[in-house]
Amino acid sequence: MAAARGGFGLGRPGWRAKADVVRTVFVARLKIIARYKGAIFMESLIPIVFAAMPVLLGTTVAAQAGRDPGTVFCETLLRASPTCTTNYKLYMLIGAATFSVVSLMLWLIGYWVRREQETGTLESLYLAPARRFWVLAGVTAYAFVRAMVAFVLAILLGSLLFQVNPFERGIPLALLFLAIGFLPLWGLSFLFGAFILKIKEADSVIQVLQWVLAFLMGVFYPITLLPPILRATAGLFPPTVVTDGVRASLLDIGFFYGSAYGSLAVLFAMAIVMPLLGYEVFELTERRLKRREGVGQY
Amino acid sequence: MEPIIRVDHISKTFITKERGKARKRKGKRTVHALKDVSVDVLAGENFGLLGPNGAGKTTLIKCLTTLLLPTAGTAWVNGYNVQQDEDRVRASLGCMLMGDRGLYWKLTGRENLDYFGALYHVPRDVRRKRVDELIELLKLGEFADRTVETYSSGQKMLLAFAKALVNDAPILFFDEPTVTMDVPTARELRRIVRSLNKDQGKTIVYTTHLMHEAEELCDRVAIIDRGEIIALGSPNDLKASLVREDVVHLEGILPGPTVDRLRAIPGVRNVVAQAESGGRTTLAVLCDNSRLQLPRIIEAATGNGASLEYIKPQEVTLEDVFIARTGRSLAIDTREVVAAEGKGGGGG
Numbered sequence: 253m254a255a256a257r258g259g260f261g262l263g264r265p266g267w268r269a270k271a272d273v274v275r276t277v278f279v280a281r282l283k284i285i286a287r288y289k290g291a292i293f294m295e296s297l298i299p300i301v302f303a304a305m306p307v308l309l310g311t312t313v314a315a316q317a318g319r320d321p322g323t324v325f326c327e328t329l330l331r332a333s334p335t336c337t338t339n340y341k342l343y344m345l346i347g348a349a350t351f352s353v354v355s356l357m358l359w360l361i362g363y364w365v366r367r368e369q370e371t372g373t374l375e376s377l378y379l380a381p382a383r384r385f386w387v388l389a390g391v392t393a394y395a396f397v398r399a400m401v402a403f404v405l406a407i408l409l410g411s412l413l414f415q416v417n418p419f420e421r422g423i424p425l426a427l428l429f430l431a432i433g434f435l436p437l438w439g440l441s442f443l444f445g446a447f448i449l450k451i452k453e454a455d456s457v458i459q460v461l462q463w464v465l466a467f468l469m470g471v472f473y474p475i476t477l478l479p480p481i482l483r484a485t486a487g488l489f490p491p492t493v494v495t496d497g498v499r500a501s502l503l504d505i506g507f508f509y510g511s512a513y514g515s516l517a518v519l520f521a522m523a524i525v526m527p528l529l530g531y532e533v534f535e536l537t538e539r540r541l542k543r544r545e546g547v548g549q550y
Numbered sequence: 551m552e553p554i555i556r557v558d559h560i561s562k563t564f565i566t567k568e569r570g571k572a573r574k575r576k577g578k579r580t581v582h583a584l585k586d587v588s589v590d591v592l593a594g595e596n597f598g599l600l601g602p603n604g605a606g607k608t609t610l611i612k613c614l615t616t617l618l619l620p621t622a623g624t625a626w627v628n629g630y631n632v633q634q635d636e637d638r639v640r641a642s643l644g645c646m647l648m649g650d651r652g653l654y655w656k657l658t659g660r661e662n663l664d665y666f667g668a669l670y671h672v673p674r675d676v677r678r679k680r681v682d683e684l685i686e687l688l689k690l691g692e693f694a695d696r697t698v699e700t701y702s703s704g705q706k707m708l709l710a711f712a713k714a715l716v717n718d719a720p721i722l723f724f725d726e727p728t729v730t731m732d733v734p735t736a737r738e739l740r741r742i743v744r745s746l747n748k749d750q751g752k753t754i755v756y757t758t759h760l761m762h763e764a765e766e767l768c769d770r771v772a773i774i775d776r777g778e779i780i781a782l783g784s785p786n787d788l789k790a791s792l793v794r795e796d797v798v799h800l801e802g803i804l805p806g807p808t809v810d811r812l813r814a815i816p817g818v819r820n821v822v823a824q825a826e827s828g829g830r831t832t833l834a835v836l837c838d839n840s841r842l843q844l845p846r847i848i849e850a851a852t853g854n855g856a857s858l859e860y861i862k863p864q865e866v867t868l869e870d871v872f873i874a875r876t877g878r879s880l881a882i883d884t885r886e887v888v889a890a891e892g893k894g895g896g897g898g
Contacts, residue, residue, distance in 0.1 A: 259642075259720060260638075260641040260642055260717075260719070260720075261641075261642075261644070261670075261717045261718035261719040261720060262667075262670070262672045262673075262676055262677075262680060262716075262717050262718045263641045263670050263671040263672055263717050263719075264671055264672070264673050264676075265637075265641065265671045266671075268673070269668075269671035269673070272668050272671075272673070272674060273668050273669060273671075275668075276664065276665055276668035276669075277665075277668075280654065280657060280661065280665050283656070283657060283661065284654065284656040284657065287656045287697070288656075371651065371652075371654070371655070372648050372651025372652045372653075373651075373652050373653070373654060375617060375647065375648055375651075375652060376648070376652035376653075376666065376713075377669065378616070378617055379615055379616075379617065379640060379643070379645050379647070380640060380666065380669035380670055381637045381638070381640040381641035381669070381670060381671060382668070382669040382670070382671065383637070387669070539619075542616075542617070542618055542619045543618075543619045543621075544564070544565070
C-alpha cells in the first residue's frame with residue numbers, strides 16, 4: 253500500500269517552469285564564465301594560433317620554392333575540389349574556428365557531467381524535479397552562445413591579423429550550416445556524455461578524441477584527399493559536414509555532397525537522428541548507474 | 551496517522567572492486583548496503599536515522615530521494631513510488647545530503663538559492679521572496695551576495711541547508727547537517743529544524759551519528775547497522791527497553807526510613823549511602839531503569855521528614871542502546887568491522 257499523497261510546497265511544474273529552468277541555467281552559466289576573467293577572449297585566440305601554424309608553414313615552404321602560396325595551396329590541397337580558392341589563410345582560419353565551435357559543442361555534455369560530478373552539484377541536480385533535458389537545454393544554449401561569440405571573435409580578429417576578408421560571400425549560408433549542425437553535435441555530445449558518466453574520466457579521452465576529430469573533419473584540408481573508406485567515414489561524421497558547409501559557403505569551393513542543398517539535407521537528417529539517439533543512450537546510462545553506485549560517484 | 555514515507559522491504563547491493571596490492575586480493579566483492587529494510591515515517595514526524603559511518607543510512611536516503619534504485623523492494627514518498635514517479639517524489643522533497651558540496655562556488659549564495667529554486671519549479675516572483683525569507687531566517691545577509699568560494703565551511707553548510715528549504719517542501723531530508731558547524735551555529739540550526747517540524751508541520755528525516763542530536767530532535771529513531779534496522783522507536787522507548795543497571799544519585803536530608811522506602815520500590819536493586827556531612831546524605835540508588843523508576847524514587851525521597859536537594863540520574867543513552875544491540879560503539883565505522891570480519895555489509 254502506498255503512503256498518502258501530499259502537496260509539493262512552492263513548486264509549480266508546467267511549461268513556464270521548464271522555460272524558467274532553461275533561462276536560469278543559461279544565465280547562471282554565463283555569470284560563472286564571466287567571473288573567470290578573459291576566458292572567452294582567450295578562447296577566441298585559440299583558433300587563430302591554431303590556423304597560424306599551417307599558414308606560416310605553407311607561406312614559408314612556397315616562398316622557398318619561389319612560388320605563390322595561394323597557388324600552391326590550390327594545386328595541392330584543393331586539387332580534387334571542383335572549384336578552387338587561393339585564399340588559403342581564410343580557409344585555415346575557418347577550419348580552425350569551426351573546429352573550436354565543434355570542440356565546445358561536442359565535449360559540452362561530457363565536460364558538464366564531469367565538472368558537476370567533481371563539484372558535487374550533479375547529485376543536487378538529480379535531486380531536483382527539473383528534467384535533465386531542460387537543464388541540459390540551458391547548458392547547451394549557453395555553450396552555443398559562447399561558441400558563436402568565440403567563432404565570430406576568432407574570425408574577426410584572425411581576419412585582421414591575416415589580412416583577409418571573410419565577408420565576401422555566403423555568410424547567411426555558413427551560419428545556417430552552423431545552426432543546423434549544432435543539433436547533431438548536441439546528439440553526439442550526449443553520446444560522449446554518457447560515456448564520461450560511465451567511465452568517470454574526461455580529460456584523457458578528450459585529448460585523444462580531439463585529434464581524431466581534427467583529422468576526420470578536415471580542419472586544414474578537404475576530406476576529398478582522404479582514402480575512400482576514411483572519406484566515407486568522415487562524410488558521415490556531422491562535424492565534417494559542418495566544416496565543409498561553412499567553408500564552402502564562405503569560399504565558394506564546392507560542397508562534399510555536391511551542393512549546398514545536398515549537404516544541408518544530410519545535416520538535417522543527422523540533426524533528427526543524433527539527438528534522439530544520444531539522449532536515449534544518456535538516459536539508459538543514467539538508469540544503469542542508478543541501479544549500481546549512483547550518478548554522483550566519481 | 552498516515553505514513554508519508556513507506557519503505558517496503560528495500561535491499562541494496564553494491565558490487566565493489568577490490569584493489570589490493572597483492573594480485574590474489576584483486577576481485578569483486580558484494581556489499582549488502584541495505585538488507586530487507588521496512589519502515590514507515592508518519593506525516594509531521596521528525597524521524598531520526600542513527601548509526602555509525604557505513605551503516606547504510608545514506609544508502610537508504612539515496613534510495614528514498616531517487617538517487618539510487620533499490621536492488622529489491624520499493625518505497626513510496628508523499629504517496630509516489632520512488633521508481634515509477636521519480637519527478638513527483640523529488641518535487642515533494644527538500645534535501646541536504648552532501649554537506650557543503652552541491653553548491654556553485656562561482657555564484658553568490660543568493661544566486662545559488664535562486665538557481666535551485668528554479669530547478670524545483672518555484673515561480674520567479676515567489677522565489678525572490680522565498681530567497682529573502684531564507685536569508686533572513688538563517689542570517690545569511692552578511693555573505694549572501696558574495697561568491698560561495700569566499701565562504702567558511704560553516705557558512706557553506708548554512709547555505710546548503712537554506713537550499714534544502716527553497717521549495718518549502720513537505721518532506722525534508724537532512725544528512726548530518728551540523729557536521730562542520732561550530733557549536734552555536736549547530737544549536738541554532740537544530741532550533742530551526744525543530745521549528746520546521748513543530749510549527750510548520752514538516753516531516754523530517756534526520757540522519758546523524760550524534761546521539762544527542764537524535765535525542766533532542768527526533769520523535770522516533772531507527773538505529774541502523776550493517777544495512778539493517780536493529781531498533782526502532784522513540785528515544786525514550788528505546789532507552790527504556792534496555793534492561794540495565796542505572797544509578798541515580800540523591801543528595802539531601804534522607805533519613806533511614808527513606809532508604810527503606812527506596813529499597814521497596816520494584817526495580818530498585820540496591821541503595822548505597824555514599825557520604826554524609828552536616829546532616830546531608832548522598833545516596834546511590836541502583837535500579838533497572840532510572841527513566842521508568844525516577845518518579846517513584848522522587849516520591850520516596852520526599853516527605854516523611856526527608857528533603858531532596860539534588861538529584862542526578864545517570865541515564866541510558868541511545869549510544870548505550872546501540873552498544874547493547876551490536877556490542878560496538880557508534881564511533882566505529884561499520885565498514886571497518888565488516889572488512890575485518892571479511893563479510894559484506896554496510897553502505898554509507
